[in-house]
Amino acid sequence: MSFKPVLTHIAQHVKNVEACIRFYQEFCQLTLTHQRDHNGKSVAWLAEEGKESEFILVLISGGEGDEQQENDFSHLGFAVESKQAVDEIAEKAEAEGCLLWPPVQEDFPVGYYCGVLDPDGRAVEFSYGQPLGPGAEPGAENIKESMTYYP
Secondary structure: OOOOOOOOEEEEEEOOHHHHHHHHHHOOOOEEEEEEEEOOEEEEEEEOOOOOOOOEEEEEEOOOOOOOOOOOOOOEEEEOOOHHHHHHHHHHHHHOOOEEEEEEEEOOOOEEEEEEEOOOOOEEEEEEOOOOOOOOOOOOOOHHHHOOOOO
16 A cells, blocks of 8 residues: 555444533543534534544434443543543442443553443443553553564
């Protein structure tokens, strides 16, 4: 290939766009950057502040919901700045009835994390200490050296 693709967005159909917008603003601190109606569907773009031109989460109305099975670990992953932040999110989620996985510490590269269900039933992970976010273990700066890759 003479070009390198760049991941710019993830788009997902949801049952209730407004409820999902509120969730991702409140729990993930994403910013609503664009919203429109298109061909009878509501479409919303959310992004991290300052990264609106790099990566967005697109929510599109008309979904049936995503009730994950107990052993399905599909999720969106967000890094946070500390274990305390993971704990605070878990406490908030538990109070709101949407805590999926309580905080747990696992070996590198997984780190400390909890899981929360968005209004559509999708799992959202909040982690600290993974090599892709704050709190990475010393020496994990070069992820290629710290992890095993399979071709």
